[in-house]
Amino acid sequence: MTVAAPAIFLALAACVAFALRKRVNEVAWFSLATVVMTFIAVSVTPVDTAARLLDVDLRVTSLGRLAGLVILATIGMLIVDVLLDEPAYNFFPTALLVGAVALGVLAVGSPMIILALLLLGLLVPVGAFTFQVHHNRSVEAALRHYSFVVLGGSLGLGALAVAAGLPKDQPAPTVVLLMVLLFVSFALMLAAIPFHTHAALLAGEAPASALALYFGVLVPLTFIAFAEILAGSGLLPAIVQVSRVQDLLVAIGLTSAFGGALLAAGANDLRRLVVYAVISNLGSALVGIATLSGPGIIGGIATALVTGACATQQLLAAGTLERRAAGDQPNAATAPLAAAVFIAGGIAMIGAPPLVSFPGHFFVDLIAYAVSGLAGSTLVASAILLLVAQLRAGVRLFAGTPEDWHIESRPVAGVLGSIIFLALLAGGLAPDAFLRPIAEFADEFLKVLRPL
Amino acid sequence: MLYLGLIALVTLAANSATRLRVIAILFVGIAVTAAIIAATAATGPQVAVTAAAGLAAAGILFVAARDATYGEDPGWRLWLGTFTAAIVTPLAYASFRTVTGEPATLPLLQDGSGVVLEVAGTWLLSSGVAIMLTARSAVRVSLAALILVTGVQLLARLAPEPRLATTLVLAWLEIVVALAGAFLIVNERVVRDA
Numbered sequence: 001m002t003v004a005a006p007a008i009f010l011a012l013a014a015c016v017a018f019a020l021r022k023r024v025n026e027v028a029w030f031s032l033a034t035v036v037m038t039f040i041a042v043s044v045t046p047v048d049t050a051a052r053l054l055d056v057d058l059r060v061t062s063l064g065r066l067a068g069l070v071i072l073a074t075i076g077m078l079i080v081d082v083l084l085d086e087p088a089y090n091f092f093p094t095a096l097l098v099g100a101v102a103l104g105v106l107a108v109g110s111p112m113i114i115l116a117l118l119l120l121g122l123l124v125p126v127g128a129f130t131f132q133v134h135h136n137r138s139v140e141a142a143l144r145h146y147s148f149v150v151l152g153g154s155l156g157l158g159a160l161a162v163a164a165g166l167p168k169d170q171p172a173p174t175v176v177l178l179m180v181l182l183f184v185s186f187a188l189m190l191a192a193i194p195f196h197t198h199a200a201l202l203a204g205e206a207p208a209s210a211l212a213l214y215f216g217v218l219v220p221l222t223f224i225a226f227a228e229i230l231a232g233s234g235l236l237p238a239i240v241q242v243s244r245v246q247d248l249l250v251a252i253g254l255t256s257a258f259g260g261a262l263l264a265a266g267a268n269d270l271r272r273l274v275v276y277a278v279i280s281n282l283g284s285a286l287v288g289i290a291t292l293s294g295p296g297i298i299g300g301i302a303t304a305l306v307t308g309a310c311a312t313q314q315l316l317a318a319g320t321l322e323r324r325a326a327g328d329q330p331n332a333a334t335a336p337l338a339a340a341v342f343i344a345g346g347i348a349m350i351g352a353p354p355l356v357s358f359p360g361h362f363f364v365d366l367i368a369y370a371v372s373g374l375a376g377s378t379l380v381a382s383a384i385l386l387l388v389a390q391l392r393a394g395v396r397l398f399a400g401t402p403e404d405w406h407i408e409s410r411p412v413a414g415v416l417g418s419i420i421f422l423a424l425l426a427g428g429l430a431p432d433a434f435l436r437p438i439a440e441f442a443d444e445f446l447k448v449l450r451p452l
Numbered sequence: 453m454l455y456l457g458l459i460a461l462v463t464l465a466a467n468s469a470t471r472l473r474v475i476a477i478l479f480v481g482i483a484v485t486a487a488i489i490a491a492t493a494a495t496g497p498q499v500a501v502t503a504a505a506g507l508a509a510a511g512i513l514f515v516a517a518r519d520a521t522y523g524e525d526p527g528w529r530l531w532l533g534t535f536t537a538a539i540v541t542p543l544a545y546a547s548f549r550t551v552t553g554e555p556a557t558l559p560l561l562q563d564g565s566g567v568v569l570e571v572a573g574t575w576l577l578s579s580g581v582a583i584m585l586t587a588r589s590a591v592r593v594s595l596a597a598l599i600l601v602t603g604v605q606l607l608a609r610l611a612p613e614p615r616l617a618t619t620l621v622l623a624w625l626e627i628v629v630a631l632a633g634a635f636l637i638v639n640e641r642v643v644r645d646a
Contacts, residue, residue: 053617054614054616054617054620055614055615055616055617056614056617110614110617110618112608112611112618113614113617113618113621116618116621116622116625117621119625120621120624120625120628123628123629123632124628126632126635126636127632127635130635130636130639139636139639139640139643142636142639143590143593143636143640146593146597146632146633146636147584147587147593147596147597150584150596150597150600150601150629151581151584151600154577154580154597154600154601154603154604155577155581157604157607157608157622158573158574158577158603158604158607160611161573161604161607161608161610161611162570162607162610164610164611164612165566165570165607165610165611165612173547174547177547
């Protein structure tokens with residue numbers, strides 16, 4: 001029960017928050033207190049604690065605990081931002097429920113339950129995406145998100161159910177077909193290119209805090225769930241024998257990495273830039289997983305987790321800059337601290353040292369070169385394009401003279417962004433604490449891949 | 453065999469309906485037929501949980517309609533969805549029955565080998581995908597989503613995974629899918645009426 005308690009606690013708190021949602025201040029503080037208590041509970045639960053709930057095995061893994069703590073910290077920051085900067089009554093129950101689902105996904109061992117829970121989590125923010133429905137296309141964006149998530153999730157669940165029901169030693173075409181279905185399913189949920197249209201629409205229409213909840217929490221969680229499902233699906237040993245499957249995953253990853261970077265370089269607003277940068281980074285992370293190697297898996301998961309934190313930092317800053325600009329072009333003059341943390345988040349997003357985002361990118365690029373020169377070159381080209389995109393945004397933001405700058409009176413995004421940046425810096429200076437739990441998962445993944 | 457025909461007919465009827473309330477009522481037919489098919493591979497309480505979730509989902513859509521006239525006319529999209537499902541189902545079945553090579557029997561009522569379960573699940577999945585890809589509003593997107601989840605519930609019976617937990621989590625998923633769909637239907641209507 002210790003394993004499931006934090007998730008159940010958060011789910012119950014979400015119900016309470018939903019019942020009291022119109023009392024924004026009280027619910028915000030209640031949500032924050034709940035997240036802090038859950039954070040403490042998760043951090044003191046020993047690794048390898050196991051339990052059985054209903055007929056499902058639950059276990060606290062090193063990666064599960066690390067990802068759970070990162071996700072809870074991110075949700076806590078989002079709650080603070082929404083409370084102080086952008087009050088929205090429907091955000092708090094959504095955030096708590098997303099946290100509960102995330103902890104569930106990270107503790108459960110059955111691939112089908114993981115994917116079903118993930119699907120629940122991805123559907124929860126539909127309410128938070130719908131915003132000022134008379135003035136924008138947020139309903140259309142939410143509807144498209146709903147379609148992509150249900151379509152992808154159902155295809156994935158169907159593929160897993162069929163894979164689990166089939167006898168062993170299936171012929172190659174059957175394995176390829178099932179893996180293609182599973183990959184397409186996750187490509188739809190991760191908004192990998194060319195399945196990214198819902199993410200592009202969301203970037204323009206949904207509130208920044210809801211976007212941060214999706215791209216900062218749920219998208220990295222989806223990526224980790226993908227790796228866990230691959231490891232638990234029983235299909236991994238067959239993948240090694242069918243090289244086409246591996247090639248397919250590398251191709252999806254490279255297309256997403258390069259395509260996302262290209263779109264980011266051409267993006268004309270801050271939120272689209274962040275969303276496309278996330279898509280690009282997750283493409284790189286997919287390439288890392290596709291190499292089916294230790295460094296690739298470590299690099300891929302590290303990149304996904306850090307990208308979530310960077311996306312949160314940049315999206316909150318972008319939201320503040322847009323609100324202060326009041327319809328004009330966002331500029332550092334109205335919110336210099338937010339502009340500064342937006343740039344800092346961009347530096348982290350491209351994987352620059354000494355931040356903790358560097359090792360993940362470095363591992364993936366290195367192993368991609370080992371697999372093929374084209375894959376490595378494509379990832380480096382993507383990183384350069386992302387750098388150009390972030391520089392363009394920086395030049396636009398800081399156009400003008402410092403004399404025009406007015407330090408914001410309540411620099412919420414600036415302070416939260418600084419905390420995230422310092423955490424990324426601390427992680428970069430002592431990367432072992434961050435990378436070791438991921439390496440333990442990679443070790444388990446490789447054991448499943450090559451059981452002998 | 454009889455149930456396969458039945459589920460194909462109710463899916464076609466739900467797909468062709470132009471009013472959301474009629475769609476919701478016909479979805480009850482899909483959920484009940486799916487529950488009868490699932491009964492060959494699941495315990496009574498598990499089937500009851502799944503059927504109850506289907507009824508609840510249909511009820512949510514019925515309430516979201518607000519009046520009897522609101523809906524979406526599928527037009528030619530109805531036939532695209534039907535033919536896609538009719539083509540994909542045998543292809544998928546042929547692809548996933550590759551090892552034993554034993555001829556599958558299709559009894560009129562009982563389904564000891566799981567063939568009806570698999571074919572019905574694949575039919576619902578392919579129908580759901582086709583309806584979703586051709587839908588123009590939240591009405592048919594929600595119908596497609598519920599059909600997809602019902603198909604998954606059937607296919608999940610084939611897996612030796614944790615049965616009780618899978619049943620419960622998929623039942624909750626169906627209700628959340630219906631709630632999110634209803635939320636989108638209501639909001640979309642607000643925008644259209646404005």
